[in-house]
Amino acid sequence: MKEIKKITCIGAGYVGGPTMSVIAQKNPNVTITVVDLNQARIDAWNDTDLEKLPVYEPGLDAVVAEARGRNLFFSTNVEQAIDEADMIFISVNTPTKTYGKGKGQAADLKYIELCARQIAAVAKSDKIVVEKSTLPVRTAAALKSILDNTGNGVNFHILSNPEFLAEGTAVTDLHNPDRVLIGGEDADAIEALVQVYEAWVPRERILTTNLWSSELSKLVANAFLAQRVSSINAISELCEVTGANVDEVSRAIGYDSRIGSKFLKASVGFGGSCFQKDILNLVYIARSYNLTEVADYWEQVIILNDHQKARFAENIIQTMYNTVNGKKIAFLGWAFKKDTNDTRESAAIYVADHLLEEEAQVIVYDPKVPAEQVYKDLDYLGTRSPEDNRRLVTVVNDPYEAMHGSHAIAILTEWDEFKCYDWPRVKEDMKKPAFVFDGRKLLDRNKLSMLGFNYYAIGE
Ligand code: UDX
Ligand code: ADP
Numbered sequence: 001m002k003e004i005k006k007i008t009c010i011g012a013g014y015v016g017g018p019t020m021s022v023i024a025q026k027n028p029n030v031t032i033t034v035v036d037l038n039q040a041r042i043d044a045w046n047d048t049d050l051e052k053l054p055v056y057e058p059g060l061d062a063v064v065a066e067a068r069g070r071n072l073f074f075s076t077n078v079e080q081a082i083d084e085a086d087m088i089f090i091s092v093n094t095p096t097k098t099y100g101k102g103k104g105q106a107a108d109l110k111y112i113e114l115c116a117r118q119i120a121a122v123a124k125s126d127k128i129v130v131e132k133s134t135l136p137v138r139t140a141a142a143l144k145s146i147l148d149n150t151g152n153g154v155n156f157h158i159l160s161n162p163e164f165l166a167e168g169t170a171v172t173d174l175h176n177p178d179r180v181l182i183g184g185e186d187a188d189a190i191e192a193l194v195q196v197y198e199a200w201v202p203r204e205r206i207l208t209t210n211l212w213s214s215e216l217s218k219l220v221a222n223a224f225l226a227q228r229v230s231s232i233n234a235i236s237e238l239c240e241v242t243g244a245n246v247d248e249v250s251r252a253i254g255y256d257s258r259i260g261s262k263f264l265k266a267s268v269g270f271g272g273s274c275f276q277k278d279i280l281n282l283v284y285i286a287r288s289y290n291l292t293e294v295a296d297y298w299e300q301v302i303i304l305n306d307h308q309k310a311r312f313a314e315n316i317i318q319t320m321y322n323t324v325n326g327k328k329i330a331f332l333g334w335a336f337k338k339d340t341n342d343t344r345e346s347a348a349i350y351v352a353d354h355l356l357e358e359e360a361q362v363i364v365y366d367p368k369v370p371a372e373q374v375y376k377d378l379d380y381l382g383t384r385s386p387e388d389n390r391r392l393v394t395v396v397n398d399p400y401e402a403m404h405g406s407h408a409i410a411i412l413t414e415w416d417e418f419k420c421y422d423w424p425r426v427k428e429d430m431k432k433p434a435f436v437f438d439g440r441k442l443l444d445r446n447k448l449s450m451l452g453f454n455y456y457a458i459g460e
Pocket of ligand 2: 010011012013014015016035036037038041078091092093094111114115133273
């Protein structure tokens with residue numbers, strides 16, 4: 001079996017960047033080059049100011065500081081990196097298709113195909129090609145076909161090695177994974193990748209399967225996790241009308257070791273680049289095999305999630321006397337969860353869109369998301385003109401400025417710092433009655449009520 005000396009990763013995003021940084025940290029004798037077409041992104045990965053890394057993850061700066069320049073490199077020279085590598089990870093984005101067949105459901109594989117064609121064109125020696133991006137089942141077959149038919153006669157072994165890290169905890173998840181999953185057909189290729197992970201992951205936590213099982217397991221893991229969130233969110237609505245408290249219900253059922261306590265936090269809805277996309281993929285695959293009941297079953301997880309976001313916004317409008325026109329609503333948080341600057345599919349975007357339809361004035365504060373990103377997310381929806389988004393939405397760098405003179409505060413992300421604000425001061429500074437709509441059940445109801453806020457939380 002060939003020893004892996006050089007690894008290249010195509011795609012320097014939320015998956016490729018942190019994953020390769022940790023692999024490099026733990027394998028100082030392997031040279032790792034992360035390449036991307038996006039020059040600005042690569043420049044940011046190379047910035048000496050570690051605050052400027054393009055991905056914000058707690059602890060990532062220290063990992064990059066340790067490995068970068070030693071055996072970890074970031075570059076835009078894709079061809080050279082492919083040529084030199086023994087093993088190539090593909091970590092490019094696979095968004096949901098916005099056009100043609102499977103629009104709104106199937107994964108768009110054009111970036112993967114472009115990568116495969118580029119690898120085939122450049123490679124002059126045998127390569128192990130590792131799928132890291134989440135992909136629909138059987139993408140490996142397409143990858144192999146492109147590589148074998150367009151390549152220069154060299155051998156390609158395809159492995160599926162889905163990433164299970166969650167954003168916001170990427171570095172701890174990578175350092176201490178529940179499991180590493182490697183799917184493939186060629187025993188030597190599998191063993192080569194096992195050795196890379198064995199540098200820090202105990203052997204018994206490295207699972208090997210066939211290609212299809214590995215690809216499908218990734219979709220299924222995310223579908224199960226998202227299903228738990230939608231399940232508890234469905235119960236949150238029932239709690240609101242019956243007088244139960246969803247946190248108490250979560251706690252009571254979570255003590256059952258068969259159910260378990262994790263992923264039972266009711267919220268304004270799940271976001272992130274994976275859950276919706278992966279379920280849509282699963283639904284699309286099921287429909288393509290005419291498994292209507294299976295497809296409908298999983299689709300319901302998304303329908304419920306959309307409902308949760310919409311009803312949070314509706315509740316704000318109804319509570320504020322059925323009109324938010326011209327009213328200032330301070331958004332605390334824009335990221336899809338705390339400790340990340342990622343906003344993909346964030347509930348905040350959809351809640352804002354709903355309120356903006358009613359001509360609310362939305363003032364956004366998020367500790368890590370810049371103004372350009374907020375506008376980009378809203379413009380992408382295409383609900384109204386970019387001018388109207390800028391007329392109705394303001395993004396500020398100071399939470400007190402966001403809440404100053406506001407009619408209501410909506411908590412969209414569970415950033416820890418929100419708990420520590422000077423809430424008496426905020427109350428004084430707001431229009432009365434001072435409404436707080438807590439989409440994350442983050443604040444203390446008793447404390448806020450005592451201060452005189454009208455406090456509403458999901459599932460209470
Ligand atoms: C997820 C999977 O957890 C990870 O294994 C996979 O590799 C990628 O997709 P991620 O999207 O980064 O990770 O974050 P996750 O922690 O799973 O949260 C997803 C969304 O669900 C967030 O919006 C979060 O706020 C929400 N959520 C999560 C809840 O609303 N309640 C919960 O109890 C848990
Ligand atoms: P993920 O969350 O899956 O990591 P991102 O969008 O954060 O997704 O990152 C994917 C990265 O892949 C982007 O920076 C994009 O520029 C890069 N990329 C896409 N296609 C190619 C390609 N053919 N060659 C190099 N980089 C690519």
